[in-house]
Amino acid sequence: MAKKIYGNMGKILRVDLTKGTYETEDATKYYKDWIGGRALNHILIFRGVDVAKVDPMSPENMIVISTGALGATTMPSSGRTQASFISPHNLSGWGDTNCGGHFGPALKTAGYDALVITGKSLKPVYIFINDNKVEFVPAGDLWGKGTIDTQASFIHKYGEDAKSLCIGQAGENLVTYACLRTELTNAMGRTGGGCVFGSKNLKAVVALGTKPVRLARPKEFLKVTKKLRDAIMDPKMGKGHALTYNIAANYGTPGFNKLIGATGMVPMRNWQKCGIDPKYDELITEWYDKYGVRREACFGCPIHCHATYAVNSGKYPTRGGGPEYETMNALGQKCDITDAKAVLKGNTMCNDYGLDTVETGNMIATLMELRERGIIDKKFTDGINLVFGNQDAMVRIIPKIALSDGCGKKLSKSPYHLAKSLGKNALKSVNHQKGMGPTGVNIAATVGAILSFSVSPRGAHHLSGLPTAEWVNIPPLAIHCSGGYKEAGELLNYHPKGKANIVKYYEDLFTIVDSLGICKFTYGHLPLWHDTVDNLELMWKLLIQALNAATGLDYTKEDLLKAAEKSYQIERATIVMRGMRRKDDMPTDKVLSPTPGNHPLNPVPLPGVDLKKYNKVLDAYYDVRGWDKEGIPKASHLKKLGLKEIADKQTKTLST
Numbered sequence: 001m002a003k004k005i006y007g008n009m010g011k012i013l014r015v016d017l018t019k020g021t022y023e024t025e026d027a028t029k030y031y032k033d034w035i036g037g038r039a040l041n042h043i044l045i046f047r048g049v050d051v052a053k054v055d056p057m058s059p060e061n062m063i064v065i066s067t068g069a070l071g072a073t074t075m076p077s078s079g080r081t082q083a084s085f086i087s088p089h090n091l092s093g094w095g096d097t098n099c100g101g102h103f104g105p106a107l108k109t110a111g112y113d114a115l116v117i118t119g120k121s122l123k124p125v126y127i128f129i130n131d132n133k134v135e136f137v138p139a140g141d142l143w144g145k146g147t148i149d150t151q152a153s154f155i156h157k158y159g160e161d162a163k164s165l166c167i168g169q170a171g172e173n174l175v176t177y178a179c180l181r182t183e184l185t186n187a188m189g190r191t192g193g194g195c196v197f198g199s200k201n202l203k204a205v206v207a208l209g210t211k212p213v214r215l216a217r218p219k220e221f222l223k224v225t226k227k228l229r230d231a232i233m234d235p236k237m238g239k240g241h242a243l244t245y246n247i248a249a250n251y252g253t254p255g256f257n258k259l260i261g262a263t264g265m266v267p268m269r270n271w272q273k274c275g276i277d278p279k280y281d282e283l284i285t286e287w288y289d290k291y292g293v294r295r296e297a298c299f300g301c302p303i304h305c306h307a308t309y310a311v312n313s314g315k316y317p318t319r320g321g322g323p324e325y326e327t328m329n330a331l332g333q334k335c336d337i338t339d340a341k342a343v344l345k346g347n348t349m350c351n352d353y354g355l356d357t358v359e360t361g362n363m364i365a366t367l368m369e370l371r372e373r374g375i376i377d378k379k380f381t382d383g384i385n386l387v388f389g390n391q392d393a394m395v396r397i398i399p400k401i402a403l404s405d406g407c408g409k410k411l412s413k414s415p416y417h418l419a420k421s422l423g424k425n426a427l428k429s430v431n432h433q434k435g436m437g438p439t440g441v442n443i444a445a446t447v448g449a450i451l452s453f454s455v456s457p458r459g460a461h462h463l464s465g466l467p468t469a470e471w472v473n474i475p476p477l478a479i480h481c482s483g484g485y486k487e488a489g490e491l492l493n494y495h496p497k498g499k500a501n502i503v504k505y506y507e508d509l510f511t512i513v514d515s516l517g518i519c520k521f522t523y524g525h526l527p528l529w530h531d532t533v534d535n536l537e538l539m540w541k542l543l544i545q546a547l548n549a550a551t552g553l554d555y556t557k558e559d560l561l562k563a564a565e566k567s568y569q570i571e572r573a574t575i576v577m578r579g580m581r582r583k584d585d586m587p588t589d590k591v592l593s594p595t596p597g598n599h600p601l602n603p604v605p606l607p608g609v610d611l612k613k614y615n616k617v618l619d620a621y622y623d624v625r626g627w628d629k630e631g632i633p634k635a636s637h638l639k640k641l642g643l644k645e646i647a648d649k650q651t652k653t654l655s656t
Contacts, residue, residue, distance in 0.1 A: 003028065006216035007069045007551035008036060012044070013112045013134065015127060017200055018059055018119030022134045027113045031553060033642075035560065036113055037068035038096065038514035039567035041084035044116060046570050046646065049086065052577035052653045056088035056095075056192075057174070057199040059120035065107065065165065065205065066114035068517015072105035072213050072299065074225045075546055076232055077519035079299025080104055081165070081188070087458065088199070089176040089192035089359075089414060091435035091584065092575040094457040097179070097193050098514055100298035100306075101186035106163035108517075109209030119200065126166070126204040128158075131211060139203035143172060146352035147181040154206050166204035167194040168354030170402040174198050175412045177359035181351060184321025185296060185306040189356035190436065191458050216552025224546045229302050231529075231538070232522065238531025240472065245528065248305040248521070249295065250288075253325035256526070257284040260325070263471065263491055264445040264599040264606040268333045269388055270365035271431050271590045274442040274606055275597030279338050283328040287340035296321070303522065309344055316341040316395065320348035323357070329440030330361020335368060335394055342391035346398060353402035359414065360401065362437030364394055366415040369429040375422060382406045431590035433460035434580065444591040444609050445602055446471050446491045451503045451617055455585045455631075457571040463520060465507030472527045473601060480533045481505040491602060494613035496620035504624050511564035516547065566641050572625070573633050573646050577653040582630045585618060586611070 005028060012025040027040075034040045041064040045051060048062045055061065063085040070078050081104035087095030107115060110129045117127075124139040142150050147168040154164045163182060170178035171194030178194030179187045188194075197203070215221045235242035247255040260266050261276040268274060282290075291311050297304035310319045316339075323344065331337065331346040350357045368388045370376045378385055382400065384407075386393045400408035411418060416435045419426040431438055436459025443449040443460070448467040456464035469477035470489055478489025478498075482505065485498030493499075509524045522528060529539040540557060548554050587609045594605040622629065626637030632654070638647035 004214070006214050007073075007547070008113050009108055009111050009211070009213070011112050012114045012116060013129070014116045015134070016119045017117065017121040017125070017136075017202060020121070020136050031069070031551065032559070033563060033566070035069055035512070035515040035563050037066050037071075037080075037082045037517050038084070038098070038511055039563045040114060040515065041066050041082055042567045042570040044114065045084050045086075046574065048116065048118070051086065051574045052649070054086050056086045056093065056196065059200065060118065061086050061196060061199070063117045063193065063196050064114055065117070067104040067108040068515060069547060069551055071517030072108040073215070073550060074222060075300060075518060075550075076225065076229045077298065077301040077303070077522040078105070078517055079301065080514070080517050080519055081107070081182075082514055082517075083180065083188050083193050085193060085196050087191040088195050089436060090459045092457055092459065092580050093578040094571055094575050095191040095193065095196070096458055096571070097188040097191055098463070099180070099182060099186040099188045100301070100519060101163070101182045102299045103163040103165050103182040103207060104517060105299045106161070106207035106209050108213065109211050110207045111209065111211050115205065117200070117202065121201040124201045124203050126202065126206060128206045130208045142203050144169065147354050148184070148352050150204060151183070154204070158206065158208055162206055162208040164204045164206045167197045168352055168402065170354045171195055171198035173402065173404040173412070175355065175401060175404065176414065177356040178354050179356045181354050184308060184351070186298070187351065187356065189358060190461060194354045215550050217549040221546060221549035224542055224549055228542050228546065231542075233302055237529070237535060240474070240527040240531045241529065241535065244526050245303065248303050248526065251285045252288070252305045252307055253521070254283060254287070254323065254328045255285055256325055257328070259472070260441075262599055262601045263473070264595070264597055264602045265441050265449070265471065266329065266333060267440060267442045268597070269336045270334055270369045270429065271442060271595070272369070273597045274445070274595045275599035277598065280333050282338060282340040283332045283343060287328075287344065291340065291344060298519070301519065301522070305521065311341050311344055314341055316345035318345045318348045320344065320351060322351065323347040326440050327357040327361070330358045331364070331394060334361050334365040334440070336388040337391045337394060339391055342395060345395055349395070349398045353398070355398070355402055358439050359437050360398065362431070363401065363411055363415050363418070364397060366419065366429055370419070370422070370426060373429065375426050375429070380407065428589050431460075431588055433588070434458070434575075434584050436460060441466070442591065442595060442606065443587065444595060444606050447494050447499050447617065448488075448503055450587060450591075450609055450614060451499055451621060452506070454587055455503075455618075455621065457575050463510060463525065465503050465510055466525070467502040467506045468525055468527065468530055470502055472530060474530055477530055477533060477536060478502060480536070492607065494610060494617055496616045499617045500621035500624045503621065507568060508561055508564040511567050512560045515563065515567070516543070562641070566643055569633055569638060569641060569643060570646060572627065572631070573638070573650045576632050577650055580631070582618070585631055587614065
C-alpha cells in the first residue's frame with residue numbers, strides 16, 4: 001500500500017529544457033528536515049548545481065519554484081510561491097523571491113511540492129502542467145508580448161483555473177532586474193528571476209490542478225485555521241493589530257507610509273531626505289479613494305491588501321493591479337514625484353513589461369541624482385530630461401529599460417553596475433547592498449534595519465529579517481524576541497547582543513513562514529500579532545498546530561527553528577563561496593551622513609550610521625550565527641547542525 005501523504009503532495013517535478021524531458025522525485029524524504037518552500041528550495045539548489053561557480057545565465061543554472069506545507073489549504077494567506085536560483089543581478093549571486101496570488105496553489109493541486117527547472121530551450125517555450133501531464137509548448141507567438149496579454153492568452157486557452165508565472169519583454173531582453181509575474185498584482189521581484197527565465201527561453205509556467213490536498217487531521221485543521229482567521233480580523237487583539245488590519249484591508253501596503261515614516265525610514269529623492277512629507281499624501285491613501293476600483297485578495301487571505309485601479313482621464317490613462325508601498329515609494333518619493341496618476345502609470349508599465357518596480361525606481365532616482373550632480377547629461381538618457389520631479393521623463397524611460405532600447409542597454413543592470421562604469425564619484429549616488437538597491441527604507445532609522453539590510457544574503461531588503469518589534473517600536477516584544485535585552489527595542493541603540501538576537505529571530509521567523517507557503521505580512525512582518533508577547537506566542541502556537549494537523553508529522557518549534565537555521569546557513573555559505581565577506585555586510589555611503597527630514601520618533605536630522613558601533617553589532621551577529629570575523633560559517637557549526645555536505649563544499653571551495 002502506498003504511503004499516505006498529508007499537507008504536501010509527495011512529488012518534486014524536475015524539468016530539463018535542453019532535452020525537453022521531465023521526471024518526478026519523491027519529496028517525502030525532505031519534509032521533516034526541510035519543511036517545504038524556501039528551506040526545501042535551498043537544499044535542492046545546493047545539491048543540484050555548483051553554487052560556487054555556476055553562471056547565472058547558463059543552462060546549468062537551476063530555478064526551483066515551490067509552494068509550502070500549508071499552501072493551497074484553508075490556512076489564512078496560504079497562496080505564496082517561492083522561487084530560488086543563482087542571481088544574475090546582485091554581487092552575492094543569491095536569488096530568492098516570493099509572491100502571493102494563486103499560482104502556488106495551482107502548482108500544488110497539480111500534484112507537486114516543487115518544480116525544478118534546468119537547461120535551456122533552443123526556441124521559446126512554456127511549460128504546461130495539468131496534473132500528471134507535462135507539456136513543452138512552443139511560445140514563439142508569445143515572445144515579445146507583455147505579461148498581461150500573455151496571461152490572457154493562457155486564460156483563453158486553458159480557462160480561468162489555469163494560473164501562470166510568466167515574463168514580459170524585460171525578461172526576454174535579459175534585464176537583470178526583470179521579475180516573474182502572476183495575475184495583475186503579484187511579482188517575484190528583486191533578484192532577476194525573469195532574467196533567468198529569459199536566459200532559458202522560458203516564457204512561462206502554466207499550472208492547472210485538480211488534486212486535493214489531503215489533511216492528516218482535517219477537523220482539527222479547520223478548527224485551528226478558523227481561529228487564525230478570526231484572530232487576524234479581531235480588533236480585540238490590540239490597537240496595533242486592529243490598525244494594521246484596517247490599513248491593509250482598505251488601502252494595502254501604501255497605507256503604511258506614515259507609520260513607516262514616523263522613525264525616518266521612508267526615503268525621498270534617492271535617500272537625500274527621509275521621513276514624512278505631506279506633499280506625497282496622494283501616494284498613501286488618496287490614490288485609492290480617487291482611482292481604486294476594488295480590493296482583491298490572494299488565495300485564502302482575509303485581508304485583501306491588493307487592489308485594482310483605473311485612471312480614465314488626463315495625461316496618464318491606465319488600468320492595473322497594486323501598487324505596493326514599495327512601488328509608490330520607488331517611483332514616487334525616491335524620484336520626487338507626487339502625482340499618483342503618473343506612479344500608477346509607471347506601475348502598470350513595469351508590471352506588463354515584467355520589471356521589478358523597486359530596482360526600476362532605484363535606477364531612475366539614481367539617474368536623477370547623477371544628473372543633478374552633473375555626472376551625466378540629457379544626452380546620456382537619449383534626450384529624456386530625467387531630473388527629480390519630472391514624471392513625464394519617468395514614464396518615458398521605463399520602456400527603454402524593458403526593451404533595451406538606446407540608453408536602455410546600459411540601464412539593464414543594477415544602478416550599482418551603472419555607476420561603477422561611470423567612475424568612483426558616481427558610486428556616491430548609489431545606495432546598495434551586495435550590488436542590489438534597497439527597498440523603501442532608510443536603514444539609519446533603526447539599528448535593526450542597519451544590520452538586517454546589510455547582512456541580507458541577496459542584498460538590501462526588508463523581507464530578509466527586518467525586526468518588526470523594533471521598527472514598530474514595541475519595547476516589551478523586542479525584549480522577548482531578543483532574549484531579554486531592553487536595548488533591542490530602542491531604535492538607535494547599538495547594543496550588540498540585543499540587536500544581533502532580534503534580527504536573527506526575525507530572519508528565522510521569516511524563513512519558516514516562507515517555508516510553510518504563507519504570507520510574511522500576515523505572520524510577522526507587520527504589527528499583526530504584535531501588541532503583546534502573548535499574542536505573538538499565540539501566533540506561533542497556532543502555526544505549529546495547523547502544520548501538524550495538516551501533515552501529521554508533529555513538528556516542534558525547535559524543529560522549525562533548526563530548519564530555518566540550516567536554510568539560512570546554506571544561503572550564507574553560498575554567497576561566501578561566491579566571494580562575499582565582511583566588507584559586503586557594511587552600509588554604503590548613502591547612510592553614513594545625517595539625513596534631513598521630518599519624523600516624530602527619531603532625532604532630526606536623522607543621524608548617520610555609526611560604523612564603530614555597527615561593527616560591534618556585526619561581530620555579535622556573526623557570533624550568534626556561528627560565523628568567523630569575516631562572516632564565513634564555521635565548519636564546526638555547520639557540522640553541528642547536520643550540514644556536513646555544506647561544510648565540506650565550503651572548505652574545498654575556499655581552499656582552492
